[in-house]
Amino acid sequence: MKRHFALFAVIVFFFLLFGLLPIIFLVIRSVQEFLASDTHLIVYLLKKSNLDLIKNSLSLSLIVSGISLSVGVFFGTILWGVQLRFKKLFKLSLLIPLIIPPYIYSICFERMFYKESLLGGLLSILGLGEQTIQSILHGMTGSAIVLCGIFIPITSLIVSTLFSRISSSMIDAARTCSSDFRIMLRIVLPFSKHGLISIFFVIFLLTLAQLEIPNFFSLNVIPFEVLTQFAAFHNYSLSMMASLPLFLLSLIIFMMEVILIKKSDLLANKVKLGKMDLFHSSRTLFALSLFIFIFILIYLPIGNLFSRNLSLTFMVQLISESTTEIWNSLYLAFLGATFLTLFGLAMALLKTDRRFPFKSSIDFFSIFSFIFPNIILGLALILFWNQENPLSSFFYTSSLIILFAYLFHFNIFPQRILSDHLKQLPRSIEEAGMLAGAGKIKRIIFLILPNIKESIITSFLLSFLFCLGEIGTTIFIYPPGFQTLPIKIFTMAANSPEHVVSGLAVLLILLILIPAVSVLVIQEMRRKYAHH
Amino acid sequence: MKIMKWILMAVLMVSSCSRDKNVVVVYTSEDQQFSQPVLKDFEKETGIQVKALYDTEETKSTGILNRLIAEKNNPQADVFWSGDPMRSILLKRKGITASYTPKNAQNIPKLFKDKEGHYTGFSARVRALIYNKNLLSKDQLPKSILELTDPKWKNKVAIANPLFGTTSFHIAALFIVMGDEKAKDYLLKLKANGLHILKSNGDVRRKVASGQIPIGFTDSDDINVALLDHKSVGFIYPDENGIGTLVMPNTVSLIKGSPNNQNAKLLIDYLISKKVELKLAQMECAQIPLLAGVHGPKGVLSIQSIQSMKIDYEAAAIKLTEILGFLKQWIED
Incomplete structure (x- = not known):
């Protein structure tokens, strides 16, 4: 001890x-x-504008964590248990929203609906003009969609890792006498309840602390009041007090999590890992749903970055100008x-x-x-x-x-x-x-x-x-x-031409993806070599 | 053990940003793409290493301004290069800047420099209206910002959050030239007319350029960036025959107790020079030279050709602190 x-x-x-x-x-x-x-603390905290901020923050966090967990469990199941081609590519694609700064992701998402873009053009043909879309996305809707776009991929990856800890022999045994759907409900989800509750609360807290994305879609949340008191009024003490609701909410979340997890005393006995082949007959449908999600919330917005006149010469120049920042x-x-x-x-x-x-x-x-x-x-x-x-x-x-x-x-x-x-x-x-x-x-x-x-x-x-x-x-x-x-991308984003900001963001993505893809390719080659 | 050695080496590398002798530390809220080339030139010409901290209006100038305030008792910066005079005045009022008169200061108009030498202005931007050419023709454009309360502009105008950045300066200046009551009345009418309050000037530029909003308040450098990006936008300097257009110079200040005082003065002298003003005029920001006898390239306005708003910048800075509460309420209602 x-x-x-x-x-x-x-x-x-x-x-x-x-x-x-x-x-x-x-x-x-x-x-x-x-x-x-x-200033009287209680009077300040109970001001209508502050109560509205608390309401917005709570609603956004609930919506985002609820949707992210539900959809994440669905995609996590696909990534874990369904035999798919290009599974590694899907997993790699799901990492992209984590790599780019949320601010840049918001800009990409918004640009997706511009008339000149693929989706924007398609929607305008259907009678949904840019202004209509913008008014729909303004505030809670836009913030929730973009945050879900960021959190669903990571939730899916974590959920698939969580499920992979369940003994495959147990699943195999259960499959002899039950349907895959029942196995999910009776075995996989209960055995992973502990982890799933944790994921829900972590996303809830991550959303609660979010400033950039709600601010982008003009949704006022608690962190914005903290920023306003700090940056506009230079009132550090009030800024500190403005963050009190954040702490109280976090404390409540923490207590809830402790209680819920204590009740769910489930420990999985990991024995052996094996390849799962659940939902075999629906795998095309599942693959399609995963692809559509990745296409709409990852490829389309991120594709916007690549379509901004990024020539090879320009990218080489950008790399040479950003070597220090890349290294740092x-x-x-x-x-x-x-x-x-x-x-x-x-x-x-x-x-x-x-x-x-x-x-x-x-x-x-x-x-x-x-x-x-x-x-x-x-x-x-x-x-x-x-x-x-x-x-x-x-x-x-x-x-x-x-x-x-x-x-x-x-x-x-x-x-x-x-x-x-x-x-x-x-x-x-x-x-x-x-x-x-x-x-x-x-x-x-x-x-x-x-x-x-x-x-x-x-x-x-x-x-x-x-x-x-x-x-x-x-x-x-x-x-x-x-x-x-x-930081360079952020400080350059305000007044640089679009292709410079896009180029820097692309650089950041490639910085992660190139080594990741190389490792995957080498692994695959080694596997094939060993097999031969 | 090998891994531990590598980690230790990496930590040592991280911590090796020690203090060098021949350096100058500058904190700047001028956008990095415009300030960095100027600072690099200074490095080349003097051999003095510039360690810069950049910020942007997009971050609500949260970073460096608050950092300078927080570092007051143990300053790390030598020079503050601000994108507008308000931040320098705020720092002066908090006792963070020191007095220094650059060599060329006598050639800068009085309006753009501090009497006591706490800041000196150079290369200016102006507040202007950006509009989408596909949505508005020239004859539809307003001549004054006061016209924007007219019902024909309902839901068509955008402005950045007035609690931050140059928009806060603009609003404070309006309170000075119009008087409190008229300015408040104007803002209330503007809001009632469906004004879009966006998060930054860059956002105003993007929304107008994409055609989501026909017209908006922003800065001249934002407009120029949109023009160079081949966006279908135009601009007007409003109130040429009325209250005038707000001119916002860059300002440079010496930090009180700065660790590299001599180098700081060299950098300040360098910034208040014909060369730097010309460089900033030639860049995408197309800033207006303020030094007498310096003329920017074709297409960049001269300070004499602008009907500038005649205001005391210090009074505007004080006014801003008075009206912040009102502005916050105005946004929230």
Whole structure:
């Protein structure tokens, strides 16, 4: 148990360092300023405009998380259990919305309905002009569709990974006496309930913290009030207070999740993985539905980027002008993902240890750090780390400060992915190690880690993507002379010609897709070679 | 262990952005595609390394302005290059800028510089109306922004969120020239006439260029970008015979307690120069030179040819802080 407490102390120390201490420092300052002002907190929070913001934020989060989970379960089932050609291509395509900054995705989505584009032209023939479409998309509808376009793909991928942990021999046995649909309802979904609830709440929280997309479609949500108080009024204390509803809602969500997950005490016994072949007779229909989704919400909007006069010469020029930013983005995302995976693993190990008394605090830490508005986190980091002493100056003037923000903000993803997997590991694995006389560290390295390899890779990749695309906090804290590619895209987006912005976004996509496709091709070639 | 070594090396690389001696740190809200080439030229000519932080109106200038305020007690920046005078005045009022008179400052008209030397203006943009040529013909265009409250413009006009960026400056300037009551009345009528409040000037440009909205308020550099992108748009400088057009110079300020003070002054002198003004006039932003005797290329207006709005920028900055509450209410209602 001593080791547990030591590890917990290390986690708490890093939490304090990365963001908690800066935030506490800012909260004390803000409360002092707020008390000195003549604003009454309750009166301010209960203003009609603020209540409207809460209503909008809650409605949007419910709609997006509900739709994303439902559709994600459907597509996740297809990706996991249905034999499809080009499955890897589908999976790769589903990663694209995660790579491009949400702001650029919103622009692409909107352009999809311009008269000159394929869909826009088709709709105008059907009598749905640009203005009609725009008025439909304005506010909640547009925000919900675009957010679903971003979250459904990732939900589908996570759900398919979740389902793949269920023993295929169990499914095979069940198939001898039941229909595939019943198997889904009676076995697959109940066994994955824990993970599905987690996905729902994470998407709910992700949507709750969203600013860029609702702002793009002119939907006022809580983070916009935080931004307004901060950027227009320069009132940091009120900005802090404006984010209170976010914390309260997150706390409620956290409590609900704890209660629901405690009730669903389902642990899957992963035995062997095999190729599933569910819904064989409907697979064409399923493949078509997945293709239509990918085509409309990914290929069509993203295709807009590629259709903007992007010649090879221009792209080469763009690459040579952005080499520094590309390099900065890649190695920062690599470091971020590495530390996030290690950090997430440490948290997951503590969280899943039944004997550890503070295990529920791990999740609370993660949710708290995740829901914290980017702007406030940025401000807190500046006020805390920009001090006249060599150590804090060292952190503040180097890009380590961005790493801190990544670790503070995104630890929920590796922590959740890894702890979900750890919970599903049969206890017999560790017990066998104990009987063989292996110590805790040996058991982790030689028994546990190899068994959760798949989730470690998923955690790394997901963290890499999140770090690579991060703008919200980075724009506030990046050191002078150090830019990442998404920041460059964002700062160039306002007044650059469309082909420059499109070119940069395409570059960001290719940066991920080229290595990913290469790995897939090499894997495929090796597989074929081994087969021969 | 090998992996750990690699990670350690990478961390060291990340943290190697240490302070160099011959540098100048500039925070700029001027769009990166226009400010970066100027700063690169400065680097080449002087050998002083420029470490820049860029921002854009699209981010509501959240980044650098608030960062400068937050860094007040331990400044990291040497120079603030602002896309409009409001931010510089705000920083001056918060005691973040220092006084410095650039070498060429005497050739800049008084209206565009601070009496105490906290900011100096150069290369300006103007507020204008952008319209879609496919939706409006020249004879349909308004001569004054005041006409836009007329029912014939119902649901046809767009403006960016007036709490942020140059739109906030424009509205504050209107309060100064029209007086509080008339300005409030004008805004209320505009809103009642179905005004579209969009998130940024860039958004106004995009929506007008795509034909979703016929006309909108935006900045001259936004318009020029749309023109160069071969969009079917035109523009007018409204109120040439009335209250005038709002001219918004770039401004440059020295940060109080800046770590590289001498280099900062060199950069400020460089920015207030004929060369930089010409460069900014030749770029897509087509900014208007302010230095006496500097003429931009064909197609770029001269400051003398514009009937500029005669306002005290500092008074407009103070006015903005007074009307922010009203503007927020105006948007929300």
